[in-house]
Amino acid sequence: MELCGVSLRGPVLNGSGTFDAIAARRAFGDALLERFPFDAFVSKTITIEPREGNPPPRLWETPAGMLNSIGLPNKGLDGFLAYDLPRLAELPVPLVVSVMGFTRDELAALVARVGERDEVAMIELNVSCPNVETGLVMGAEPGETAAALDRVRPLTAKPLIVKLTPNALEPAAVAEAAEAAGADAVSLVNTLKGMAIDPRTSRPWLGGVSGGLSGPAIRAVALEQVHSVAERVGIPVIGMGGIASGRDARDFLAAGADCIAVGTESFRDPAAGLRIGRELAGIGATPTAV
Amino acid sequence: MTPQAAAATEPRTLAPPERRLSRVAANEALGAYRLISTHDGHGPADPRPGQFFMLAAAERWGAGADERPYLPRAFSYARARPERPGVRLDFLLEAIGPGTDRLAQLSPGEELALVGPLGVGFRPPEPGSRPLLVGGGIGTAPLLCLAEQLDSPTILLGFRSGAHAEAARLFPDAAVATDDGSVGRRALVTELLAEELDDGPTTVYACGPAPMLEAVRALCAERGVPAQLALESGMACGFGACFGCVVPTKRGYIRLCLDGPVLDADRLESAL
Numbered sequence: 089m090e091l092c093g094v095s096l097r098g099p100v101l102n103g104s105g106t107f108d109a110i111a112a113r114r115a116f117g118d119a120l121l122e123r124f125p126f127d128a129f130v131s132k133t134i135t136i137e138p139r140e141g142n143p144p145p146r147l148w149e150t151p152a153g154m155l156n157s158i159g160l161p162n163k164g165l166d167g168f169l170a171y172d173l174p175r176l177a178e179l180p181v182p183l184v185v186s187v188m189g190f191t192r193d194e195l196a197a198l199v200a201r202v203g204e205r206d207e208v209a210m211i212e213l214n215v216s217c218p219n220v221e222t223g224l225v226m227g228a229e230p231g232e233t234a235a236a237l238d239r240v241r242p243l244t245a246k247p248l249i250v251k252l253t254p255n256a257l258e259p260a261a262v263a264e265a266a267e268a269a270g271a272d273a274v275s276l277v278n279t280l281k282g283m284a285i286d287p288r289t290s291r292p293w294l295g296g297v298s299g300g301l302s303g304p305a306i307r308a309v310a311l312e313q314v315h316s317v318a319e320r321v322g323i324p325v326i327g328m329g330g331i332a333s334g335r336d337a338r339d340f341l342a343a344g345a346d347c348i349a350v351g352t353e354s355f356r357d358p359a360a361g362l363r364i365g366r367e368l369a370g371i372g373a374t375p376t377a378v
Numbered sequence: 379m380t381p382q383a384a385a386a387t388e389p390r391t392l393a394p395p396e397r398r399l400s401r402v403a404a405n406e407a408l409g410a411y412r413l414i415s416t417h418d419g420h421g422p423a424d425p426r427p428g429q430f431f432m433l434a435a436a437e438r439w440g441a442g443a444d445e446r447p448y449l450p451r452a453f454s455y456a457r458a459r460p461e462r463p464g465v466r467l468d469f470l471l472e473a474i475g476p477g478t479d480r481l482a483q484l485s486p487g488e489e490l491a492l493v494g495p496l497g498v499g500f501r502p503p504e505p506g507s508r509p510l511l512v513g514g515g516i517g518t519a520p521l522l523c524l525a526e527q528l529d530s531p532t533i534l535l536g537f538r539s540g541a542h543a544e545a546a547r548l549f550p551d552a553a554v555a556t557d558d559g560s561v562g563r564r565a566l567v568t569e570l571l572a573e574e575l576d577d578g579p580t581t582v583y584a585c586g587p588a589p590m591l592e593a594v595r596a597l598c599a600e601r602g603v604p605a606q607l608a609l610e611s612g613m614a615c616g617f618g619a620c621f622g623c624v625v626p627t628k629r630g631y632i633r634l635c636l637d638g639p640v641l642d643a644d645r646l647e648s649a650l
Contacts, residue, residue, distance in 0.1 A: 106620070107619045111618025111633070111636050114390075114618065114636060116394070117392040119392070119394065140631055144611070144622075144623075144625070145612060146622045147613075147622035149448055151445035152448055153448060154614060156620065354615070355615035355619060357493070358395050358493060360397075
């Protein structure tokens with residue numbers, strides 16, 4: 089199959105930030121490359137400057153899911169290009185690099201420098217962060233998203249995927265603005281904002297106070313957003329949110345997604361992407377019993 | 379050292395890159411703990427002491443209090459015995475929440491899903507250095523397989539109560555301290571450690587609750603004794619994907635599942 093002109097062996101990607109292929113290779117060795125779980129690999133989000141991430145605790149288990157407050161730890165653009173990119177280029181599938189800028193200038197620098205690298209097949213714009221110039225979350229509002237795309241679209245010929253946040257008034261309107269401004273695809277959903285209280289202290293549990301909810305707990309919400317977005321745009325939609333089985337994946341495709349991504353389920357099983365792809369191929373489009 | 383060179387020398391047995399099913403062979407009470415033995419037919423027979431596995435019951439994982447557990451739970455293995463095919467793994471656990479409650483209910487014949495062995499284990503002592511093992515509570519588990527691989531180590535174990543101190547029976551020859559004095563000395567295990575440390579070359583291996591590890595770290599730093607500490611942190615994945623298990627070191631956060639759980643004590647400002 090094809091996604092934005094890039095040939096893929098199947099429709100299963102990973103959600104950005106839910107699989108570190110370099111770390112996984114340390115744990116699993118080259119067997120990881122022989123049985124790589126995804127048909128394209130999406131990197132963790134990189135920023136211009138290195139980031140340590142949020143203070144622990146960073147995780148909280150919820151009914152059928154989890155909250156995370158990781159805070160985008162990464163080596164920064166230079167560290168990523170020097171250290172991570174050559175290792176990610178050894179993966180047997182196309183590479184998507186996720187980037188986030190806190191200003192449009194930062195985003196432009198990231199897209200320009202990542203876009204000139206041959207190892208990179210596509211770029212995903214993580215717009216779930218505040219624009220420090222306007223105070224608005226770039227992906228929460230159609231005008232902000234369009235302005236970001238207007239700035240970066242001329243800088244690369246590589247496909248640009250906009251990762252939509254579910255924490256927006258109307259994600260479908262944001263998707264529509266992204267398409268109009270030249271996005272090649274949209275991916276959704278990112279995590280839903282949530283929090284947990286420490287039962288012992290009655291204070292917020294997470295070091296970052298609020299976090300992102302993921303896992304089967306958000307699947308129904310994600311499915312609806314994928315459906316609404318797919319109805320409004322003509323560009324490919326990458327659907328995700330609590331997908332844990334081939335049947336879940338099939339539901340997202342039925343709702344209008346062109347590809348799907350596995351996130352939190354990979355934490356429970358590093359080979360979840362392979363299993364879900366296999367189950368999906370087995371089910372096909374055939375309806376199954378309720 | 380380059381990351382590749384470090385990876386080549388670190389005590390790590392690689393895990394197969396997928397979750398697999400093992401079959402529970404036994405689940406026995408051991409005082410306040412359960413000792414669960416499972417036959418892992420597809421895993422490596424040579425995990426390194428200090429490495430851990432992510433465990434989840436194959437059935438009824440998610441039907442407990444508050445619809446949990448959802449994520450697998452990380453456990454250092456206590457013992458590994460090669461078995462054809464694969465390996466028989468023993469885990470020590472105490473039922474303290476929805477995940478451990480469910481694991482504690484596993485019946486022989488039931489399937490236990492696991493990923494592992496994961497993380498970096500204990501390094502052997504330098505030649506001529508006396509190994510001194512310090513365990514607290516459930517943290518005695520990884521010291522059991524470590525003790526089996528060492529030549530007559532000194533073993534010091536601390537427990538909350540006599541029921542918990544039952545775990546000391548797994549060790550052939552251990553000095554025991556309990557908080558209530560019901561078994562062994564009424565003392566903290568770190569008091570035993572302070573008495574045991576002498577001027578001879580020694581390597582301390584410790585696993586237990588954070589306050590104990592911090593006391594071990596501080597004492598060993600003061601006496602100039604090298605120590606390897608097996609730490610604990612909440613994990614979602616166990617293989618570096620979630621970035622959730624970070625602990626602060628002198629050089630910033632590290633992912634405990636990837637660069638630990640065993641750390642040289644001198645990498646830490648504090649083990650708390």
